[in-house]
Amino acid sequence: MTEIPKEEYVLKCTSACAGCPSSLILRYVLKAAGPDTVLVVPACCTSVIQGIYPNTALNVPVYNVAFASAAACASGMTEAFQKAGKKTNVIVYAGDGGTVDIGIQALSGAFERETDFLYICYDNEAYGNTGMQRSGSTPIGARTTTTPGGKTHAKKDLDAIVDAHNPSYLATACASYPLDLFKKVQKALSLRGSKFIHVLAPCPPGWRFSSEMTVEMGKLAVKSGLWILYEREFGKVTINGPSKAAMIKPVPLEDYLSGQGRFKGIDQKAIDALKSQSELRAKHLQKEADGIC
Amino acid sequence: MLTIATGNKAVAAAVKELSPDVIAAYPITPQTEIVEQIAEYVTSKELDSRYIPVESEHSAMAACIGASITGARTFTATSSHGLLYMHEMVNWAAGARLPIVMANVNRALGPGWNVWAEHTDAFQERDTGWLQVYVSTVQEAYDTTLMAFRIAEHADVLLPVMVNLDGFLLSHSMQSLDTLKPGDFVPPLHLPHAIDVANPAGYGTLTGPEEHFKFRWEIEQSMRRSRKVIAETEKDFADRFGRSYSVAEEYRFEDADVAVIAMGTLGKEAEVAVDLLRNEGVKAGSLRVRWLRPFPDLDLAGRDIVVIDRDYSFGSGGIIAHSLMARSRIEPYSVIAGLGGQEVTYDDIAGFVRDRRPGSELWFGVSGNV
Ligand SMILES: Cc1ncc(C[n+]2csc(CCOP(=O)(O)OP(=O)(O)O)c2C)c(N)n1
Numbered sequence: 005m006t007e008i009p010k011e012e013y014v015l016k017c018t019s020a021c022a023g024c025p026s027s028l029i030l031r032y033v034l035k036a037a038g039p040d041t042v043l044v045v046p047a048c049c050t051s052v053i054q055g056i057y058p059n060t061a062l063n064v065p066v067y068n069v070a071f072a073s074a075a076a077c078a079s080g081m082t083e084a085f086q087k088a089g090k091k092t093n094v095i096v097y098a099g100d101g102g103t104v105d106i107g108i109q110a111l112s113g114a115f116e117r118e119t120d121f122l123y124i125c126y127d128n129e130a131y132g133n134t135g136m137q138r139s140g141s142t143p144i145g146a147r148t149t150t151t152p153g154g155k156t157h158a159k160k161d162l163d164a165i166v167d168a169h170n171p172s173y174l175a176t177a178c179a180s181y182p183l184d185l186f187k188k189v190q191k192a193l194s195l196r197g198s199k200f201i202h203v204l205a206p207c208p209p210g211w212r213f214s215s216e217m218t219v220e221m222g223k224l225a226v227k228s229g230l231w232i233l234y235e236r237e238f239g240k241v242t243i244n245g246p247s248k249a250a251m252i253k254p255v256p257l258e259d260y261l262s263g264q265g266r267f268k269g270i271d272q273k274a275i276d277a278l279k280s281q282s283e284l285r286a287k288h289l290q291k292e293a294d295g296i297c
Numbered sequence: 298m299l300t301i302a303t304g305n306k307a308v309a310a311a312v313k314e315l316s317p318d319v320i321a322a323y324p325i326t327p328q329t330e331i332v333e334q335i336a337e338y339v340t341s342k343e344l345d346s347r348y349i350p351v352e353s354e355h356s357a358m359a360a361c362i363g364a365s366i367t368g369a370r371t372f373t374a375t376s377s378h379g380l381l382y383m384h385e386m387v388n389w390a391a392g393a394r395l396p397i398v399m400a401n402v403n404r405a406l407g408p409g410w411n412v413w414a415e416h417t418d419a420f421q422e423r424d425t426g427w428l429q430v431y432v433s434t435v436q437e438a439y440d441t442t443l444m445a446f447r448i449a450e451h452a453d454v455l456l457p458v459m460v461n462l463d464g465f466l467l468s469h470s471m472q473s474l475d476t477l478k479p480g481d482f483v484p485p486l487h488l489p490h491a492i493d494v495a496n497p498a499g500y501g502t503l504t505g506p507e508e509h510f511k512f513r514w515e516i517e518q519s520m521r522r523s524r525k526v527i528a529e530t531e532k533d534f535a536d537r538f539g540r541s542y543s544v545a546e547e548y549r550f551e552d553a554d555v556a557v558i559a560m561g562t563l564g565k566e567a568e569v570a571v572d573l574l575r576n577e578g579v580k581a582g583s584l585r586v587r588w589l590r591p592f593p594d595l596d597l598a599g600r601d602i603v604v605i606d607r608d609y610s611f612g613s614g615g616i617i618a619h620s621l622m623a624r625s626r627i628e629p630y631s632v633i634a635g636l637g638g639q640e641v642t643y644d645d646i647a648g649f650v651r652d653r654r655p656g657s658e659l660w661f662g663v664s665g666n667v
Pocket residue numbers: 026047048049050070071072098099100101102103128129130131132133134139324325326354378379382
């Protein structure tokens with residue numbers, strides 16, 4: 005049984021919303037990474053969660069940088085630590101907007117250069133910091149303040165984009181499965197090169213569900229098969245337990261959608277698109293896991 | 298129609314009246330409400346614009362440029378880091394002579410993150426060839442946005458215009474707003490250099506020093522001509538709709554022995570300070586500079602001048618103070634105040650006037666006179 009350290013690096017004074025997945029994810033990320041870690045954080049909810057100067061709610065150094073620049077800044081930091089003979093973990097902790105939209109150029113560059121760092125994208129599927137506008141990671145059919153009629157385009161396949169860079173490690177995770185997340189962070193940090201973890205972050209105000217439901221909502225995402233937990237190491241895909249079960253016997257996607265205000269009034273076409281996308285993804289991953297592609 | 302609105306909503310409402318063909322924008326506090334309101338208008342079909350929810354501000358301005366060069370009317374809105382992130386394209390828009398209108402909600406720059414009012418963001422774009430105007434009320438935000446399209450698209454100008462409003466202090470303040478039907482106040486856009494497949498041309502082709510230099514001079518000539526276009530537009534606006542504006546709004550200025558010069562909401566606050574001082578027997582007045590580019594020629598001789606800058610050029614000084622020193626040959630009392638959203642009240646402003654030391658500089662609340 006994996007022991008999760010008792011040390012807390014996310015202190016009890018964040019300014020996160022009640023039920024915030026971002027601080028929950030970060031809690032386990034930092035427990036896995038330990039104190040010899042620097043976080044690089046672009047503009048996102050996590051810029052706010054830290055609290056207001058001169059205080060900070062995080063007990064590791066946090067370097068806050070401009071929205072588009074996290075992976076590039078982390079590249080510089082990584083090289084400098086290595087030049088100085090230090091083994092400090094450099095972890096980018098970025099939102100989906102800072103990853104799939106404005107930050108994607110910097111991300112791509114860092115992964116192409118095989119920068120020895122870990123990039124974590126916590127995906128609440130919108131721009132939380134600025135009050136929930138659409139991002140490239142917002143799923144089709146979801147209402148945001150800039151898609152008041154529901155988003156008409158599909159969520160970007162971030163994992164496929166990152167995978168095209170041949171990272172040393174790529175995994176998905178979900179705020180509702182902290183042990184799985186913890187192990188993945190530990191594994192990632194044990195490897196050299198560019199590592200990437202994409203974590204689903206069910207966000208109560210953004211997705212419009214009540215704040216005690218964060219964990220439940222993440223579980224429904226996984227159990228319905230919409231979010232698949234897997235890891236890809238040395239080209240080999242492993243589908244993780246909860247998603248294996250979901251592939252055999254998923255809960256209805258409607259259970260996941262109906263619990264969230266953002267999907268209110270979603271039309272059948274968008275639901276079908278969500279279903280076919282997740283089925284297609286599952287099929288591909290299954291094939292890869294079985295080694296037949 | 299009389300209603301109440303925030304500064305952001307007023308800008309969006311003006312944009313709706315002029316129905317740009319293409320709008321590309323990206324959210325950022327405290328501008329986001331403009332983007333959201335426009336998305337709402339487009340979704341509800343109240344506004345027939347192509348709305349592109351781009352992935353960054355660099356792309357927002359690039360998309361506006363691509364649209365504008367086809368002859369389309371275009372609009373975007375941003376703030377602070379968003380404006381700086383699009384800097385390369387901001388410069389491009391002016392160089393390419395594209396009459397894009399942009400609302401910029403003035404906000405401080407990091408680090409550390411600060412979402413409150415400061416003018417440094419737009420001031421950093423002051424040398425790009427954009428016209429820049431600063432407003433102080435919700436009504437003025439609305440009226441000026443309407444005028445901005447006409448000025449930008451005027452054949453004698455054909456330069457982009459940035460309408461600036463103070464973050465939160467104006468962007469999120471609720472005030473009364475009288476909306477109007479602009480009719481033919483803003484004529485249809487005719488871009489003489491619009492892309493035309495029947496008449497193929499190279500745009501932005503490699504250009505040698507001589508031609509490059511000439512193009513820069515043409516920008517400056519248009520800037521100079523824009524003074525007249527601004528004056529005509531403001532006059533026609535007043536004739537048609539009954540609200541008058543000028544490049545710099547005077548308040549009890551004529552007979553003043555001492556005048557406060559400021560921009561945006563601070564310029565409005567200064568008017569209250571003037572009343573306070575007049576009651577004390579001080580012959581005070583104020584001038585609220587609306588247009589930063591082209592910078593106005595002001596006759597300030599014969600009185601003490603207190604300039605409030607909500608900005609700074611490190612190693613040089615307050616940017617309005619320095620512009621006035623250069624253009625109007627005065628020796629003002631330069632007050633640096635309100636950075637990062639610092640609260641500056643009319644009492645504070647009256648204090649600057651009472652304690653003025655022409656020729657020196659004060660960082661309000663931070664340092665003594667230096
Ligand atoms: C260049 C620039 N543009 C826009 C912003 C405003 N901004 C700050 S955070 C943010 C959205 C962040 O979204 P995401 O990366 O998904 O993180 P979340 O807030 O959801 O945690 C935006 C638009 C900015 N800080 N800088």
